[in-house]
Amino acid sequence: MSFESIPEILEILQIETLYQQQPLQRLLNCWEEVVGKVIATHTQPISIEREVLWVATSSAAWAQNLTFERQRLLKKLNKILPTPLVDIRFSTARWQRTKKKSSPQQNISPESHPSYLGNILDSNQNIHSLPKNPQTAFANWAQTIKARSQSLPLCPKCKSPTPKGELERWGVCSICAAKSF
Ligand SMILES: [Zn+2]
Incomplete structure (x- = not known):
């Protein structure tokens, strides 16, 4: 568990409230559940543009594999989303190497x-x-x-x-x- 400062927490809460009603936020909340933990670590939903979901992937191989799986994922996602998606595009273009979900090892304190x-x-x-x-x-x-x-x-x-x-x-x-x- 990490200890964020109060201004940081407030900022996160504000952002979360802002995006709560947005379809992308809703999708992000259930993404890992829908795709599974392994795929979730190699993907990052970026945006929804004209009913098309754009997802960044960690490698071109993941983008290719997931493109084949997209109909199955669409079905699952459309059960959850208020407005159904028509397609998913996978690309490495906007993949960030430093994802926010870091390894839990970073938070080990000397006391432990x-x-x-x-x-x-x-x-x-x-x-x-x-x-x-x-x-x-x-x-x-x-x-x-x-x-x-x-x-x-x-x-x-x-x-x-x-x-x-x-x-x-x-x-x-x-x-x-x-x-x-
Ligand atoms: Zn000894």
Whole structure:
């Protein structure tokens, strides 16, 4: 789930209200349902002009395949749309590589990773102030490791301090878990 700012949400709502009554919007809402998930990821309905639906496709092969399927799709779509379509044209011309539906992986937060240590590091280390010399740098590092180790449970296999998330997921530390894979 992504967190959009309030002005952005308001803008989306306004646009949605504006287009709610439009046939294209109605079509967009049911597009994936009609064509199926696979086709939906390779297509983007662009416009309806004189009862002809224009659909952008990710490749020429998709455009060709779907052209053969268009009668079947027309039948399905005309059951839903208030004004029936007479034809569908598929073309790669207006395909955008960056579709709005992005992969869900982009929204994974560091907190969801099993090795995430919360703010332990932040409280012991100020990233913005660089150490004056290597000795200070090492001392800082050692202090961080020590502080981190003291607050962490031990891996039952190798007895090294392990983030809680790793133990919850694998029962051992990430290193031991990697060895057993
Ligand atoms: Zn271990």
